[in-house]
Amino acid sequence: MSFLMDSVIMFTSQVLFFGFGWLFFMRQLFKDYEVRQYVVQVVFSITFAFSCTMFELIIFEILGALETSSRYFHWKFNLYVILLVLIFVVPFYIGYFVVSNIRLLQRQKLLFACVVWFTFMYFFWKLGDPFPILSPKHGILSIEQLISRVGVIGVTLMALLSGFGAVNCPYTYMSYFLRNVTESDILALERRLLQTMDMIVSKKKRIAMTRRQMYQRGEDQNKQTGFWGMIKSVTSSPPGSENLSLIQQEVDALEELSRQLFLETVDLQATKERIEYSKTFQGKYFNFLGYFFSIYCVWKIFMATINIVFDRVGKTDPVTRGIEITVNYLGIQFDVGFSTFARTHSLTHSLTHSLTHSLTHSLTHSLTHSHKTFPVVLIAVSLLKCPSLVQLFLVTDSSISTLFYSQFRKSKNCSCVGIFCCCSSVPYICSPLQVKFWSQHISFILVGIIIVTSIRGLLITLTKFFYAISSSKSSNVIVLVLAQIMGMYFVSSVLLMRMSMPLEYRSIVTEVLGELQFNFYHRWFDVIFLVSALSSILFLYLAHKQAPEKHMTP
Amino acid sequence: MASLDRVKVLVLGDSGVGKSSLVHLLCQNQVLGNPSWTVGCSVDVRVHDYKEGTPEEKTYYIELWDVGGSVGSTSSLKSTRAVFYNSVNGIVLVHDLTNKKSSQNLYRWSLEALNKDSSPTGVIVSNGDYDREQFADSSVPLLLIGTKFDQIPENKRNDVLTRTAFLSEDFNAEEINLDCTNQRYFAAGTSNAVKLSRFFDKVVEKRYFTRDPSQMTGFTERKRFNFKSVHYD
Numbered sequence: 001m002s003f004l005m006d007s008v009i010m011f012t013s014q015v016l017f018f019g020f021g022w023l024f025f026m027r028q029l030f031k032d033y034e035v036r037q038y039v040v041q042v043v044f045s046i047t048f049a050f051s052c053t054m055f056e057l058i059i060f061e062i063l064g065a066l067e068t069s070s071r072y073f074h075w076k077f078n079l080y081v082i083l084l085v086l087i088f089v090v091p092f093y094i095g096y097f098v099v100s101n102i103r104l105l106q107r108q109k110l111l112f113a114c115v116v117w118f119t120f121m122y123f124f125w126k127l128g129d130p131f132p133i134l135s136p137k138h139g140i141l142s143i144e145q146l147i148s149r150v151g152v153i154g155v156t157l158m159a160l161l162s163g164f165g166a167v168n169c170p171y172t173y174m175s176y177f178l179r180n181v182t183e184s185d186i187l188a189l190e191r192r193l194l195q196t197m198d199m200i201v202s203k204k205k206r207i208a209m210t211r212r213q214m215y216q217r218g219e220d221q222n223k224q225t226g227f228w229g230m231i232k233s234v235t236s237s238p239p240g241s242e243n244l245s246l247i248q249q250e251v252d253a254l255e256e257l258s259r260q261l262f263l264e265t266v267d268l269q270a271t272k273e274r275i276e277y278s279k280t281f282q283g284k285y286f287n288f289l290g291y292f293f294s295i296y297c298v299w300k301i302f303m304a305t306i307n308i309v310f311d312r313v314g315k316t317d318p319v320t321r322g323i324e325i326t327v328n329y330l331g332i333q334f335d336v337g338f339s340t341f342a343r344t345h346s347l348t349h350s351l352t353h354s355l356t357h358s359l360t361h362s363l364t365h366s367l368t369h370s371h372k373t374f375p376v377v378l379i380a381v382s383l384l385k386c387p388s389l390v391q392l393f394l395v396t397d398s399s400i401s402t403l404f405y406s407q408f409r410k411s412k413n414c415s416c417v418g419i420f421c422c423c424s425s426v427p428y429i430c431s432p433l434q435v436k437f438w439s440q441h442i443s444f445i446l447v448g449i450i451i452v453t454s455i456r457g458l459l460i461t462l463t464k465f466f467y468a469i470s471s472s473k474s475s476n477v478i479v480l481v482l483a484q485i486m487g488m489y490f491v492s493s494v495l496l497m498r499m500s501m502p503l504e505y506r507s508i509v510t511e512v513l514g515e516l517q518f519n520f521y522h523r524w525f526d527v528i529f530l531v532s533a534l535s536s537i538l539f540l541y542l543a544h545k546q547a548p549e550k551h552m553t554p
Numbered sequence: 555m556a557s558l559d560r561v562k563v564l565v566l567g568d569s570g571v572g573k574s575s576l577v578h579l580l581c582q583n584q585v586l587g588n589p590s591w592t593v594g595c596s597v598d599v600r601v602h603d604y605k606e607g608t609p610e611e612k613t614y615y616i617e618l619w620d621v622g623g624s625v626g627s628t629s630s631l632k633s634t635r636a637v638f639y640n641s642v643n644g645i646v647l648v649h650d651l652t653n654k655k656s657s658q659n660l661y662r663w664s665l666e667a668l669n670k671d672s673s674p675t676g677v678i679v680s681n682g683d684y685d686r687e688q689f690a691d692s693s694v695p696l697l698l699i700g701t702k703f704d705q706i707p708e709n710k711r712n713d714v715l716t717r718t719a720f721l722s723e724d725f726n727a728e729e730i731n732l733d734c735t736n737q738r739y740f741a742a743g744t745s746n747a748v749k750l751s752r753f754f755d756k757v758v759e760k761r762y763f764t765r766d767p768s769q770m771t772g773f774t775e776r777k778r779f780n781f782k783s784v785h786y787d
Contacts, residue, residue, distance in 0.1 A: 032568075032624065034655045190637050197597060197638075204599040205558075205615050208581065212601050255596065262594030262634065270630035473570055 006070040013056055014049050021048030025479070028463050033475050040476045043085070043093060047483045050082040051490035058494070072511070083146050086487045090480055091120045097476045124149055131520070147491075151521060154492025157485060159525045161461075163532025166297040171540055173290030175278040181271045189268060193261040200254045203247050210244055301533050304526045311523075458486060495521060558601075560615040561761050562641060563754075566663040567648035568656040569624050572701035575734035576648060577620045580750075585735050592622030595638050602751070604758045614758055618646070624659075632666070639667050644695045644757035649721075651700040651714050651731060657721055660698075664725065668694060695760060696727035697753045704733040728753060 022045045026035070035041055057075055060066055066074075095116030099109050127149050171177055277283045462482045469478060495518070565573045574596065578586035581598040600616045621638050623631060645667055649657040700718050715731070722729035730746050732739035740747050 032655060032659070034653045036652075190634075193594075194637060194640075197595065201560075201597050201599060201617055204597065205560075208599045208601050208615070258595070259593045265637070266630050266634045269633050270628070273630055 002067050003070045003073075006066045006074070009066070010053070010074050014053050017049035017052040018045045020052075021045035024048070024459060028459075029466055029479060030475070037097075037476055039093065040097075040479055043089060044479055044483045047082070047085055047090065047487045050078055050085065051487055053078050054082070054490060054494055079143070079147075082487060082491065083143070083150065086150060086484060086491070087121075087124070087146060090484045090487070092117045094477060094480045094484070095120070097480065101473055101477070127152060131524075147495075150488055151492050151495050152524065154488035154490075155496070155521050155525050156528050157489060158492060158496075159528030160532045163529045163534075164536045166293075166300060166529075166533050167536040167540060170290045170294035170297060173286045173293060175275070175283070175287045175290075177544065178275055178278065179271055181268050181275065183272075186265065186268050186272060189261060189265045193258060193265060196254055196258045196261060200251055200258060203251045203254070207244055207247055207251070297533070301530060304530045304533075307526045308523070308530065458489060462486060492521070496525070558613055558615050559762060560617055561643040561754075561757050562617045562619060563644040563646060563757060564639065564642050564667055565618050565620045565646045565648060566660075566667055568650070568653075568659050568663075569622060571648050571650040571653070571656050572734045573620045573622075573648045576646075576699060576701065577618045579734055579737065579740065581618060583737065583740075585737060592620060595619055595621045595635075602754045602758070604755055614754075616754055616757070635666075642667065642694060643761045644697070644753070646697045646699060646753075647725065647727070648699045648701060650702050651718070652702050652705050654717075657700075657717070660721070660725075664696070693760065695753060695756045696725050697750075698722045698725055698727045698729040700729065700731040701734050703731045704736065 022041060025041050025044050030041075053074075057071065057078065060071060092113060096109060096113035099112045099116065128145065131148075131152060278287060462485070466475075466478060466482060565577055567573050569591070572589075574589050574592050575586040577596070577598045578584065581600045597620070598618050600618060602614050602616045604610075604612045604614055619638055621635055623635060627635075645664065647660045647664060649660050698718070698721060700714075706714055718729055718731060728749050730739075730749055732746060738744070740750065
């Protein structure tokens with residue numbers, strides 16, 4: 001009976017998430033386009049719903065809600081469904097929509113979509129070979145095979161995103177990197193653009209007039225085709241058409257030039273707007289943020305290198321250590337009781353874990369999302385004087401810091417203020433007597449807020465990517481790719497989050513996901529992060545160097 | 555040869571509706587084989603006989619400026635695009651008949667283009683809202699073209715045509731519905747060809763034969779720099 005109740009609860013929540021995903025799709029992603037294929041919307045909402053259900057199950061773990069057996073069942077069920085969606089449904093539809101965009105393959109759409117899917121499956125399977133992710137006792141068709149591969153892809157994606165974001169964030173925020181663009185530069189460039197357009201127009205006028213005259217004289221405009229036509233055209237080509245092809249070539253070259261000039265002008269305009277923005281108060285604030293971020297980025301790269309070189313894995317102890325230092329600084333008389341309590345009592349253990357977890361999350365999130373609350377957090381960190389807290393970020397859970405690196409300039413997230421108030425007030429309400437009462441609720445609230453902001457953050461990034469790269473033809477494909485990325489991202493973040501959950505909650509994740517080599521994933525994250533950050537530095541350096549030479553007016 | 559007078563007509567619409575195919579069809583009388591993204595602006599020229607068949611027949615060059623992009627672009631893209639909206643004599647609004655959003659976005663497109671017109675009788679917009687009266691006495695002739703007509707199933711055609719009729723009333727413009735991959739829509743003598751030719755005539759008239767002072771100031775230089783049109787040969 002209770003199992004039925006639990007299932008009903010789970011189902012309702014899934015329906016809610018589905019509805020939310022649907023709305024998000026309609027209002028945000030597809031704002032400018034018309035939804036013609038409802039399949040895409042359904043698939044996206046399903047992926048979103050099942051990903052969110054996974055997080056919900058984690059919360060239920062902490063809360064202890066629902067029966068253990070039903071929880072376990074739902075974990076398994078959820079996992080199977082999401083794997084099914086990520087590996088079978090979404091890639092198939094991606095292949096189908098890609099194929100339907102290509103004109104040549106219109107007839108046999110389904111057949112080619114299946115071909116694409118089989119190719120995907122082949123590469124997906126091959127992915128597992130070079131990595132030491134499986135122990136030999138797993139069968140060939142076990143769930144661990146699939147999860148491990150999905151985990152690899154997801155972790156790679158997260159690391160790539162975070163590496164690039166880590167470098168790009170200070171680059172875009174700091175005004176040190178802004179090239180100096182004056183109004184006259186832009187005007188000069190625009191004048192060149194219009195002159196080029198004028199030249200194109202005049203040449204096209206000649207072409208049009210020549211063709212009209214040829215047409216009026218009764219000559220055949222079309223080129224002579226066929227074998228005899230080729231011979232004829234070699235010996236005696238009418239002078240008009242020779243001229244025409246020359247002019248046409250000139251026009252093509254000029255059109256290419258006009259495209260270049262247009263893109264350069266857009267670039268200059270964007271830079272000018274950024275310069276203007278940087279003079280405002282908000283701009284100055286972001287500039288300061290940029291310096292902080294760059295230091296953080298360098299530190300993070302350094303720590304990743306250290307982790308790889310010395311083969312360190314995330315520890316669990318700094319968590320407690322950080323809390324101790326926090327509590328020590330705040331000079332609360334029950335610090336002794338608290339720290340010893342933290343060592344012994346499992347609930348406070350979970351509290352400290354979730355507390356620091358949430359602190360890292362809230363700091364990283366506030367740094368990215370709600371720049372308004374950043375001063376609050378910064379003051380807080382300096383007040384706490386926690387060097388070990390910074391170390392906490394870097395060592396405990398690198399996966400959480402990924403969201404730190406996506407850059408959302410305009411979102412306002414005041415829930416971080418709430419998180420921080422909770423965090424700061426926790427020690428005050430945590431006298432040894434009340435810990436037991438408060439810890440569970442607080443950890444629930446904190447973890448809940450973390451998960452919500454994490455989902456929101458990812459959705460915002462996805463929206464930005466979508467706006468940047470989509471067109472009316474490819475919008476379906478891009479949304480499906482984003483759904484795939486989202487699904488893999490959430491699955492691997494559950495995988496990585498396992499590391500920072502206290503032992504008793506960790507067990508269910510281990511049980512459900514099977515015996516994977518979790519340490520490998522953390523190591524792999526560090527490697528990819530390092531590679532991605534370094535290559536983005538190189539890339540941005542080259543791009544920055546190239547640009548000024550083009551625009552400097554002599 | 556190049557000393558004919560010219561008029562400038564903008565071709566606006568969402569990305570992917572078929573503006574490049576349309577312009578190619580109008581100017582080269584051929585179907586565009588491999589349409590690709592328009593970056594910036596592509597221009598093409600059509601030779602048009604004003605008042606064809608009458609003693610006052612005169613030939614003009616009609617420049618069709620096909621501006622790429624979407625309404626929701628970044629502001630840097632929009633301000634760069636605004637360079638092309640200088641001294642416009644006519645606007646062709648293109649929308650996709652299979653995509654309702656593209657028709658709705660046309661309001662924003664027309665506002666964007668008309669706001670750049672430096673003529674005093676140009677459209678004055680209050681916080682971007684669309685107002686029908688503004689288009690009624692706007693000095694720039696508009697033409698509405700719906701593309702991908704062949705992709706609408708037979709049973710939906712009536713609804714679509716009703717919708718576009720409302721749209722053309724809003725803009726106070728003629729409308730043409732066609733398929734850019736088919737040459738016969740503009741074959742000589744069809745009603746589409748007649749409408750098109752009437753539109754171009756109207757544009758030429760507005761430009762060269764209406765001499766009220768408000769019209770003249772529309773074609774003076776933009777405030778930023780002197781731009782004189784020079785005929786090259």
